[in-house]
Amino acid sequence: MRFGDDVFGDDQAAVDRVTAQLDGIGRLGVAYSGGVDSATLLGLAIRALGPARVLAVIGVSPSLADDERSAAHDVARFLGASVVEIATHEGKRPEYRANGPDRCYYCKDELFTRIGAELCERHGLDAVAYGENADDVVRQDRPGARAAVEHRVLRPLADAGLDKAAVRRIARAMNLPCADKPARPCLASRIPHYEPVTAEKLAQVEMAERQLFRMGFADCRVRHHGDVARIELPEADIARATGELRAQVHDAVTAAGFRFAAVDLAGIQSGAFTLPLTVVTR
Template sequence: MTSVEIDEAAQATAHVAEQLRNVGRLGVAFSGGVDSSVLLALAVRALGADRVVAVLGVSPSLAADERTAAHLVAKTIGVPVVEVETREDEREAYRANGPDRCFHCKDELFTRIGAEVAGRYRLDAVAYGENADDVRRLDRPGARAAAEHEVLTPLAVAGLDKAAVRRIARTFELPCADKPAAPCLASRIPHYQIVSPRKLSQVEQAEAALRRLGFADFRVRHHGEIARLELPAGDLLRAASEPLRHRILQAVTEAGFRFVALDLAGLQSGAFTSAFVQNT
């Protein structure tokens, strides 16, 4: 790593430490993704590992692979993971899957943290990994839930965008430094189509199969009997070539889909919610 990268990480640690100077014990809403992992690492450097708790929300919308990876990252940082069962699937507004679905999910998470974790672990505050790029996006209703629960956003306040977060992750040698974004499984279901455990399971199974076939960054979108695969442009030809095409077809249909389609538009992060935001 370069001296510039080391200085950037040191400055980020100082910024976060300043924000947390009046916090005795901090809970970090943790997913194992690069943003929450860097926040967790910075919080540990600012407060010490004994004053930081990583809180992982567990529900049918969290893939088993993501759950395992989150524990690995937290172990690398030196903080145990406290799992809290969230029940967003019991909320009618969440199941209805409008563009504000993420609000109801995050509201459930922060409510559970407040009710089941904050007192038990004597938390003075809770923070989550919103970065400076996220602040400028209009398709993140979960941010409203965070604001309503007075959840801290140290990365965003420090002005750390996604690129800076990834550089810091590499400086800290976190195993998730180059991990692609992995939004919850419910994000693969088009808005106003009901979120159900079966649909989430189908997506999880299909995506796990694609990872075993060597794909890293992609989405399996759930359109009833059709699985629409979003892949980076560089992977489209590879996915359509034999024998991989047949193996993909077999793996995805075994997950419960009847048809498998490759989307020629490629990978489109946040496409479902963005389309609604742009039309409002």
Template sequence: MTLAPPDTAVPAALARAFEDVDRLGVAFSGGVDSAVVLAAAVRTLGAARVVAVLGVSPSLPATERAAAHRVAAVVGAALVEVETHEGDNAAYRANGPDRCFHCKDELFTRIGEDVVTAHGLDAVAYGENADDARRPDRPGSRAATEHRVLRPLADAGLDKAAVRALARAWDLPCADKPAAPCLASRIPHHEEVTPEKLAQVEAAEAALRDLGLADLRVRHHGDIARLEVPAADLVRVASEPLRAQVNAAVRRAGFRWAVLDLAGMQSGAFTLEVLNRA
């Protein structure tokens, strides 16, 4: 659809998602999609009737956790954390293409058990947008359906561009933030997800961001860290002095080798690869 207008109004199609809601919980990550859902809910229902719910586990980087708190504070919504234990689930650890289903299923279960009653919520929403709804590599959507979680952005027909336009119009601090999938997405399917691997990826990515690489992925291939950066950064990363600094940072995180992927950034690469072979 066309970009949202550059004003502070909540689009009517989005506001309709909250018409029958008294108190709403928003499954919140601090990313642009869930932040726009949270901001729209606060603008429509009022801050006292909205709670942001952040799932915390080893798959959530500490930097993302802190950023989520900052965004919720700007929006004006209370934020509560729930510990999720997807790592206790053998199906999640097995890391098939449905891993995201097990992760979201755990999150929505925890919200239902720990937050809905405590905060008197009558509905929960999350940040699936219209582009996500059309993608085949989003098994978390099935978990949302099973738990009757609302998806206001997708239902309003708001795609990624429209969501970002709203975030900018509302001066959200995450408006231009790159997508930040959970750390488990860096591990190839059918290779076990472990806290040790997640910690390695988190350490490497944090060190690379300290070197000025804002948008990147460190894919975990055993001793090898496969680095994905935007095409515009490929030459810079491969050139001195950054090349040596990147290599040292990756090795400090516990990898033996750093490999630069010339394909650049690849959203959903592991899942799409498996689906395309099926």
């Protein structure tokens, strides 16, 4: 799709900075998940370089929910983007399975290793970029950023000063279907640190969350605490989950293999497991 220079309003200067960073790149690979950050980067890259010079690369593993994978392809089709899927094997890495606060580093290192010289040569890629935004830069629970630096992966949104709010505004200006989509971290983020990440746990979380989404909840996290599923929902949905849909919520969670379903009254908590272990106090 083509977007003119008059649709971004006050964000036009930042969009121009993204465009300037991509100038001179013959063909760009975008590490792409279908979330608003990577989709916005993909859209801006296509605007700057044209669809023939941009390739969306999706890393596929048990930590990516099937619904998310399908949605990512839908957004890519909307943008007219070419997509290639690569299998990632972070689950074979002992450090990833050990699930310390730096788990995301090993996941991103696996992804960027797979998007390596062989894939770049095969698809004629001169550079690879990913959708880190300016808010991510200052967060202490984003160890994956270190892997991006080590692999020389570009971060055009962050370097242009685009925070999450600006990314969403630009996504709306491009009419992206995911412009207002809530963040959907990988399924491994639902497992407490130092509890091993296994394919079986990831499958339980995915199944439970899929059923909750199909009940009409716009956002949710099912945290894996052994036999207990701790369900995080937006505050506006808590009463519904514990009231009229209580039995259905319980059945959805137990069908996924949990014995108990607990709705967390604190609601959605981004970085619930990682932030307490990474925040530096002064």
